[in-house]
Amino acid sequence: MKLIKIKEGKAEILVPDPKSYEIDGKFDPSWAPVFYNPKMTLNRDLSVVVLSVLKPKKIVDALSASGIRGIRYFKEIEGVEKVIFNDLDKNAVELINKNIELNKVKGEVFNKDANALLHEIKADFIDIDPFGSPAPFLLSAFNAVVRGGYVAITSTDLSALVCSSKYSARRKYDIYCERLSFSRELGVRGLIGKAIREAAILEKAAIPIFSFYYDYYYRVFFKVEGGAKRADNLLSKLVYYYECPNCGYRERSEYYERIKCTKCGTLMRVYGPAWGGELYNTDLVSDVKNKLQSNFTYLPVYNHVTRLVSTVENEAMYTQPYYKLDFLSSRLKKNVPAKNKVISCLSDASNTHFDNVGIKTSKNVEEVIQCIKIN
Template identity: 25%
Template sequence: MDESNKEKIKEGTAEILSEGHVFYNPVQQFNRDLSICVLNAFSKQFQKELKSKKKPIVDNATDGEVNEIQVGVKSETGLKILEALSATGLRSIRYAKEVAGIKTIVANDFSIQAVESIKQNVKNNNVDHLVVPHMADAKILMYTSMSEDKRFNVIDLDPYGSPTRFLDSAVQSVSEGGLLLITATDMAVFSGSTPEACYVKYGSIPLKTKCCHEMAIRILLHTIESTANRYGKYIKPLLSVSADFYIRVFLRIFTGPYLCKQSSSKQSLVYQCTGCDTLTLQPLGTLKPNPTASNPNQVKFGIPTGPAVNTNCNHCQHRHHMGGPIWSAPIHDTEFLELLMATIQNESLKILHTYPRIIGMLSVIREELHDVPLYYAIGKMCSLLKLEMVPVLKFRSALLHANYRVSFSHACKQSLKTDAPADVLWDILRCWEKLHPVNKDRFLKGTALKAILEKEASVEYNLVDIHADANPDSRKKALVRFPENPAAHWGPGTRSTLMISDNKMLKSIRNQNKNKKLRNAESKLDNNQIKRQKTNEILSQD
């Protein structure tokens, strides 16, 4: 095989060769690094659960001693992993070389060129005892792996765009309690600009709101849960992140018809005021204790009364948009986060290129209020009322002094995630307006500004004293929480294209504002023609 025209790519402990027809995107190194951390933590949990079932963890069943799982060593009781859309095979090779406790990894792709590239890269990295290259349609491979002996403990779906076409087969071919790692890069669909497109793909209506990144996560989780429910299964999210241009969710799949019935109470419609952007959630179902049941843990399922809002907003008298349904239960698991934070202290993981960002993001996620769905953006609220920006520590302090909980969201730098009702937030801004008055000329009839600021605050909130807990540890330690894009044109790249070539980047630069440049060129050409025509007329008159 001629390797002279191939690009050499080194990432983590893996080194691969690839051509332009096989997709590789360096932008998603954080995605791969984080996945390696999660898989190491899940592998520990998987082995612990095997022990609890009294299944001895032995190699080749030749001795009765329990062997510690190791990186790069095949474990007969280890994880069976499927990377359904492997491309270059880089992710599978890195899993083999950087994740402990693996039995086998199937690196699958539908492209002949991609599979040939995977075979060569697997051989070059000496991981052919763990990684098995495979060529098939990902959906067909998963549909034919639904029997108990063929199911995978881990399925990684990282498609270009929406993952929805793979969900049905994935939830059926993952083992009981198995892990799904799913990426969605079609963030424009979640933004609320084309709600009809999002409904077609995900069965949910997004809203144009500052918390659109968390809403995107919750829409994806709703879609996965709905897919799983059809087969008597339900999801348990372990970690859900919004990063760069994509969202990534890590969740487990369990079987339980009774627990599936609780799904309606985990899904909610979202009402958004068209004037002040106030958000109100209404669950699709309710759970109440059943006093007549012999089992005290048994619940009674019900349907909520509604709607949860009046025809006009209580704060500014504008109407509402309605979106959803979205997943309104927690999107992270506290116990798994603690295990993950302990796992990434391992020396072998500290050398990851994006390790500082992983620590920063996980620290913010651990500080989040997991039982509070969605968030507000302080800048957006102040902009709506034409107010001078409230310092984030003062806003957080006002809520903490009033005995409410508050946190950031990892998805937004100016986020305000709190259990305080919306009228408390507006009252705090009314108190701030007294200290920093808004020009009365801005109090225009029919605006949300006039409706909100003309009301008196029901309580005077403390906007002077900084609360001791207002500044979270992740901020105090100056961790890498919300990093800027490391390069220009940071994005998902082009489908089936090697994303490390300078020519590709130059092409993207050339295509920026292409139509505008063409119009300007045509305008200049027309002006030059007019000038020449006038010159010719003057010369002919002479």
């Protein structure tokens, strides 16, 4: 395996040389013997900042590949005492050992199935960053985290979560999945709902505290607390979202059913069960923004991270899903108005990071439609 040295954050690691694994002049990280994806730099950057606020001491990077994520946690977050690395692939384990020696990281390296490892150890932060769906690892991740600790998951499985593949959504996440105009946000809510149900099996409450969508993936951080009653309280906030494809009217319910729009009589589309509560802990978002500006200006994609966090901070006060202006405008047979004009008209609204033509607001769909009409 031919290796090159790269720098990301404060880590310098060895990764497979992309030029050695090109096909017809193109390269995909999955073609290399060990996976390293530079497109996930923002994910790792923002995770470093969030963890610097949460202050875990013992971290498990359950699907380590090159080891870059766990190495950055150790080198860039004050107070981390130990990182446990794991990968089922022996080539990855060999490379992880080289990289933690190169970076003088205090940690252990395992060559195990991630679920097996997570049923053997305990830690206050568990990171699940798979290639695809995190669903197969959720139960074991919540088993491994101590009460009061944290779990973070990444999902690149958007085809299932936003209903491009409704059968995959049913199979992996137990979601009734039809495409709604705000499916990009519903995808993360569906993912959170699945995680909450898995944690509840263990009588643990997985509380979402920071969630975001970027490029082609979702990332969610959970605080995990113990107790059946806390778990039951979260389960009570799982809902089904309904939208009329004809006029854009919305409803939500605790129950799944096929219903017709009360405004125009069209059969409504449905998504759920999905998390109906807050996607963010607003205090955490504020702390992340402050920490980012004071301690992490060196980050590889600092400007992108800053823009994302600023947008999240503005939209965090709104708990209902965003409105997609082009969808509603097309129902009115009207050109899409300037977004800033609609936001000004509503007086209680913001941009959303989920969609460039979406807005967040506490107002209902009729009020949004009225602002579209007059602009």
